[in-house]
Amino acid sequence: MVLQKRLDYGFNGYQVPPTPRGARSARRRGINRRITDDSQMCAFDLLATLAGKLLLEGESSPSSTDMGSSGKDQYEASKSLAKEGMLEENKHVSNFSNQDCSDRSFIVSELVLQAPSLNNCPKELAHTQNDACSGPTSAITTSECSEKVGSAERLISDQSNFQHGKADIELFGCRVSPGCKLDGEKKRQIKVEPNDLKLSICARDDICNSESPIAWDRKPSCLVSSDESVKSLSRDHIPSGSLPHNRENVNLVTRDDDENSSGCTQPSTVNNAFRPSSHIGDRRIRKLLASKYWKVTPNLKAGEHFKTVMSSDADMKYVHHDGKNGFKRQRSQRDFPFKKRKLYHCSSLSNLDGDICTDEMYNSPGKFSNRDACASMLPKVTGPSISGASEHAAFKSKDSQVKLKIKSFRVPEFFIEIPETATVGSLKKTVMEAVTAILSGELRVGVLLQGKKIRDDNKTLLQTGISHDNKLDALGFTLEPNLSQAPPPVSLEDHPFLLSCDSPQPLSRYPPTPSTTANAAPLRGTSDALPDPPGTNFSNLVESDHDSAPSPPEMSLEKSTVDSRALVAVQAMNVEALSVVPMRKSKRSEAAQRRIRRPFSVSEVEALVQAVEKLGTGRWRDVKLRAFDNAKHRTYVDLKDKWKTLVHTARISPQQRRGEPVPQELLDRVLTAHAYWSQQQVKPQFKQQSEACRLLST
DNA sequence: CTTAGGG
DNA sequence: CCCTAAG
Numbered sequence: 001m002v003l004q005k006r007l008d009y010g011f012n013g014y015q016v017p018p019t020p021r022g023a024r025s026a027r028r029r030g031i032n033r034r035i036t037d038d039s040q041m042c043a044f045d046l047l048a049t050l051a052g053k054l055l056l057e058g059e060s061s062p063s064s065t066d067m068g069s070s071g072k073d074q075y076e077a078s079k080s081l082a083k084e085g086m087l088e089e090n091k092h093v094s095n096f097s098n099q100d101c102s103d104r105s106f107i108v109s110e111l112v113l114q115a116p117s118l119n120n121c122p123k124e125l126a127h128t129q130n131d132a133c134s135g136p137t138s139a140i141t142t143s144e145c146s147e148k149v150g151s152a153e154r155l156i157s158d159q160s161n162f163q164h165g166k167a168d169i170e171l172f173g174c175r176v177s178p179g180c181k182l183d184g185e186k187k188r189q190i191k192v193e194p195n196d197l198k199l200s201i202c203a204r205d206d207i208c209n210s211e212s213p214i215a216w217d218r219k220p221s222c223l224v225s226s227d228e229s230v231k232s233l234s235r236d237h238i239p240s241g242s243l244p245h246n247r248e249n250v251n252l253v254t255r256d257d258d259e260n261s262s263g264c265t266q267p268s269t270v271n272n273a274f275r276p277s278s279h280i281g282d283r284r285i286r287k288l289l290a291s292k293y294w295k296v297t298p299n300l301k302a303g304e305h306f307k308t309v310m311s312s313d314a315d316m317k318y319v320h321h322d323g324k325n326g327f328k329r330q331r332s333q334r335d336f337p338f339k340k341r342k343l344y345h346c347s348s349l350s351n352l353d354g355d356i357c358t359d360e361m362y363n364s365p366g367k368f369s370n371r372d373a374c375a376s377m378l379p380k381v382t383g384p385s386i387s388g389a390s391e392h393a394a395f396k397s398k399d400s401q402v403k404l405k406i407k408s409f410r411v412p413e414f415f416i417e418i419p420e421t422a423t424v425g426s427l428k429k430t431v432m433e434a435v436t437a438i439l440s441g442e443l444r445v446g447v448l449l450q451g452k453k454i455r456d457d458n459k460t461l462l463q464t465g466i467s468h469d470n471k472l473d474a475l476g477f478t479l480e481p482n483l484s485q486a487p488p489p490v491s492l493e494d495h496p497f498l499l500s501c502d503s504p505q506p507l508s509r510y511p512p513t514p515s516t517t518a519n520a521a522p523l524r525g526t527s528d529a530l531p532d533p534p535g536t537n538f539s540n541l542v543e544s545d546h547d548s549a550p551s552p553p554e555m556s557l558e559k560s561t562v563d564s565r566a567l568v569a570v571q572a573m574n575v576e577a578l579s580v581v582p583m584r585k586s587k588r589s590e591a592a593q594r595r596i597r598r599p600f601s602v603s604e605v606e607a608l609v610q611a612v613e614k615l616g617t618g619r620w621r622d623v624k625l626r627a628f629d630n631a632k633h634r635t636y637v638d639l640k641d642k643w644k645t646l647v648h649t650a651r652i653s654p655q656q657r658r659g660e661p662v663p664q665e666l667l668d669r670v671l672t673a674h675a676y677w678s679q680q681q682v683k684p685q686f687k688q689q690s691e692a693c694r695l696l697s698t
Numbered sequence: 699c700t701t702a703g704g705g
Numbered sequence: 706c707c708c709t710a711a712g
Contacts (some may be wrong), residue, residue: 621700635704637701640700
């Protein structure tokens with residue numbers, strides 16, 4: 001009887017299971033080709049724009065004739081920026097002259113970019129990017145930039161205590177921070193971090209001079225630049241005359257290292273220099289977006305050099321597994337976009353300790369997706385918004401009162417992943433949900449002083465040094481999720497910056513470029529290559545993952561249409577919030593959200609049945625490849641589960657069935673096939689025999 | 699990573 | 706659908 005049954009099946013086309021795993025490896029990964037995170041693109045774009053802006057400012061003598069059209073735009077933007085800055089400066093000229101006396105002219109001495117390529121940014125990025133972030137981003141950047149710069153300058157100017165040359169202010173992503181410990185010289189440093197859009201201005205007090213305000217205004221440059229701009233920037237000397245008021249140094253450096261801002265001057269790390277981070281949470285790292293930000297640092301030398309260096313953040317502490325692991329992970333995730341995502345743990349926060357310039361903002365790796373970035377950044381332009389970065393300024397008034405101004409808080413970084421097919425509305429909704437989730441959680445304020453979190457609430461400002469003139473500028477505030485309910489991250493202590501959430505992101509890193517003058521040339525040379533090293537990542541990032549699943553080949557057009565509808569449905573809502581804590585509290589919101597439910601259509605069921613009839617019930621991966629290779633959202637586990645439910649459905653009475661009715665014919669086939677393969681499984685020993693019989697009968 | 703099952 | 710133990 002049994003034998004007969006088997007034979008029948010054999011004749012009907014059932015095929016004996018091929019060697020279980022033979023040749024599997026070859027086909028393997030069919031599902032794993034995936035790709036990228038577009039999110040990075042945005043960041044890059046942003047950076048590029050920002051950089052371009054800064055450079056423009058720096059280099060921009062109106063005379064420069066060969067500015068590309070894009071260059072012009074930027075130039076214009078920079079002009080406005082400069083204007084703003086000038087105004088601000090003028091207001092506070094007295095302060096500067098009196099106390100700072102330093103050179104007003106800032107020169108972009110070093111520009112390190114982590115962004116894949118500023119060089120080609122305008123065009124190549126445009127191609128690669130599939131999302132529309134670039135536009136908005138740049139716009140935002142511009143305004144933000146100007147705004148920030150202006151603010152920063154103002155703040156600096158306002159600082160009566162500026163003599164120390166330190167100012168640390170953050171505005172919506174712009175931060176003017178006290179000089180990092182560069183050479184121990186006092187400097188004012190401007191850091192531009194694309195991701196966060198932070199600006200820090202470091203000026204050397206020693207060099208300072210007077211009256212003119214910081215001079216971003218003048219150098220037009222396009223970071224975007226290509227070698228050219230870089231080149232021009234990298235000239236060792238810039239005519240002092242060109243720079244108003246002798247502003248000597250302004251270095252743009254990517255924040256390679258969170259730990260040492262000093263790294264700015266000399267990125268020593270190399271590509272492979274990713275430092276293993278202490279965080280273990282990294283394993284979850286998937287998106288790499290690295291934060292690429294630019295940092296402006298003072299020149300080592302007294303201001304004559306104007307060089308631009310591009311590099312990636314070598315020092316970012318985010319651990320990044322080698323590209324392989326990270327990507328692998330990423331890829332797999334992308335394959336199944338809706339796979340549940342786990343929350344990162346706070347512990348994974350990058351440790352920024354030691355960096356004077358650090359602030360919570362640095363923590364955030366640029367791992368957000370571009371879309372988010374765009375979404376979150378827009379608000380900044382228009383006005384204070386939750387999405388903005390935090391900004392604060394501190395002043396000490398004469399009367400021992402410490403006055404602080406907090407313009408806004410930055411919402412902990414979070415990431416959103418949303419299919420390309422999602423509507424803008426859904427994107428908005430998603431962002432809103434994420435923000436709401438974060439804010440709805442209990443938050444507490446954290447106080448950072450020179451990058452260090454002040455934990456003792458009982459200390460007085462005086463005791464903590466907040467009232468000290470030289471420290472006000474290093475004061476920072478953060479919004480932190482209240483950890484009370486969350487499992488205490490072990491490493492919490494080590495990571496002052498809770499806001500930035502955690503996870504070390506895989507950052508694409510570029511070889512740190514030497515910032516010294518001498519290195520400038522080499523730098524340029526490599527600039528072209530820069531985009532690539534991480535390139536792998538980069539290119540990968542470009543790809544978007546949309547899940548829309550093409551209907552299985554077997555499906556008829558009609559069916560496919562139907563399917564497409566179902567498949568394309570709402571894939572959004574997959575928000576990944578990095579800030580762990582908030583997520584926990586906000587329960588449902590985004591992070592580990594369950595994949596959206598996508599009922600199998602009849603055509604899918606048919607395809608599944610057909611595949612199972614052919615391959616059996618123990619080879620789901622093959623079934624997937626065979627019938628659902630194009631349906632990215634259907635994992636082999638899904639198929640297996642569906643089969644399980646189909647079998648169950650087939651066994652119950654039609655009245656008990658729910659959902660889209662499956663043709664009885666299919667259910668019958670399900671039962672038949674299931675019975676057949678079950679037997680195959682139970683009596684493998686007959687397999688050969690049956691096959692032999694089949695052959696013979698044939 | 700795949701399977702197989704339980705939840 | 707998710708999660709996990711086993712391979």
